Amino acid sequence: MMTSADRIARVRLSSLYLPLDTPVSDAKVLTGRQRPMTEIAFLFAEIRSEQGHEGIGFGYSKRAGGPGQYAHAREIAGEMVGEDPNDIARIWDKLVWAGASVGRGGLATQAIAALDIALWDMKAKRAGLPLTKLLGAHRDSVRCYNTSGGFLHTPIEQVLENATAALERGIGGVKIKVGQPDTRADLARVDAVREHLGDAVPLMVDANQQWDRATAHRMGRALEEHALTWIEEPLDAYDHAGHAALATALDTPVATGEMLTGVTEHAELIRAGGADIVQPDAPRVGGITPFLRVAGLAEHGHLQLAPHFAMEIHVHLAAAYRTEPWVEHFEWLEPLFNERLEIRDGRMLVPERPGLGITMSERAAAWIAERYST
Structure with missing residues (x-):
């Protein structure tokens, strides 16, 4: 050796x-x-x-x-x-x-x-080298969308203001949370955001695993008119068959995978056809080494990639994926680091600093x- x-x-x-x-x-x-x-x-x-x-x-x-x-x-x-x-x-x-x-x-x-x-x-x-260059970059920036402004504790008026602020900052899309016990409240929330953004801005929704199969199908059909970029975690994270049936039934892509904690779990999801968009999380699957294996499975399956959370890590990994991915924008972690990621024209720029390009504050x-x- x-x-x-x-x-x-x-x-x-x-x-x-x-x-x-x-x-x-x-x-x-x-x-x-x-x-x-x-x-x-x-x-x-x-x-x-x-x-x-x-x-x-x-x-x-x-x-x-x-x-x-x-x-x-x-x-x-x-x-x-x-x-x-x-x-x-x-x-x-x-x-x-x-x-x-x-x-x-x-x-x-x-x-x-x-x-x-x-x-x-x-x-x-x-x-x-920046990490993505070491891995083999396909691009120097990645499409990004904001999640932190659309949680359910936030009144809808503030969600709309947050969406506007995200776009003004240069972020390319907006995701809001759904999955409330009253599905009518979810529909009203999505209606309001889509009307506020217009048809051209990418809009995603995330039910955080809280729908059963029947509700997911009904809500998926009701939301088709909004031309969503995806519906995220409509079902329990391990209901691969349910996700597969939903992905087949809807025009809207189904995204899931953030809660899975290893390569084998992602392989089972992909094998079942349970996702149009795979959302691995490097810290949750055990680091970059297993993440790259998951990304290889997703690429082999001709699936889109949208890593979950931890944009400071995932901007590098997404930039090394063959087809155009998404990265999730959360400003929550910014106080941890001395550096800030640059966002411009709907895209998150890969740092040019060596490695991840971060130091603890x-x-x-x-x-x-x-x-x-x-």
């Missing part, structure tokens, strides 16, 4: 909690399945090699799971020390097997995500609850 002179010398983990300005509610809150979200838990990994190369990565969890991700990462991070940081795939397998007794998916692999992403960041920095450091170094 070929080796390099460099080795991983240190891994530092940070558990931090990002407070949200306003409690956030989607359909899962209105149906009583979850409480409003007031903070997001983050797991940051900072890796340094013997030759002084550094990489940073992060994962996250909403409402629950943050302490578990941090605890599991702390248990397995020492397995990386002494390894060649360029052997990312082999390190990923080593970390998975180090914690295999609790599974090779879900929280166990989500804890690996920050470590894996940090390795890719280091590798790109070492090459002096002093403000983020103040939110750290625990820290561990190997």
Whole structure:
């Protein structure tokens, strides 16, 4: 086996909690399945090699799971020390097997995500390239749409103002949340936004898994007149057959995949024909290494790609996808970093800085609850 002179010398983990300005509610809150979200838990990994190369990565969890991700990462991070940081795939397998007794998916692999992403960041920095250039870019910018302005706790008048502000900022599309117990309220909300935006602006809706099959079909047919870019998570994330039937029945594309936590789960979704648009999330599937496998499956299936959340990571991964993708714009994470992504003419520009192009801000450091170094 070929080796390099460099080795991983240190891994530092940070558990931090990002407070949200306003409690956030989607359909899962209105149906009583979850409480409003007031903070997001983050797991940051900072890796340094013997030759002084550094990489940073992060994962996250909403409402629950943050302490578990941090605890599991702390248990397995020492397995990386002494390894060649360029052997990312082999390190990923080593970390998975180090914690295999609790599974090779879900929280166990989500804890690996920050470590894996940090390795890719280091590798790109070492090459002096933005991550997408290291992967093999197809474009230097990606279509983007805003989600954060359209949650269900937000009055419709404010949703309309938020949509206008997003477009004025240069964002290319708008997504709003639906899935309320009263479907008439959903239809009225979509009607208002479409009328406000006009027919030319891309508009998406997201039911956050809260419809049953019959409701999804009825709502899908009722929404056809609005020429939506997609309907997201109309059904339970694991109802692949239901999603497939809906995708066949509707002209509007069906998007899903953000809640799936591994390559195998995405493979089952794609095999079932359950999505026109696949929405993998690198931190949720275990990092960039498994994300690239999911993207390969999606490309093989001639599917569109629209990664979920974490635009700071996904702008790079989307820019490396063969066909034109979308990236989701959330400004929530901006306080964590010193840098800002540039948006222009409906597109998010890939940073020209090496690696992911992000560094943790002093403000983020103040939110750290625990820290561990190997």
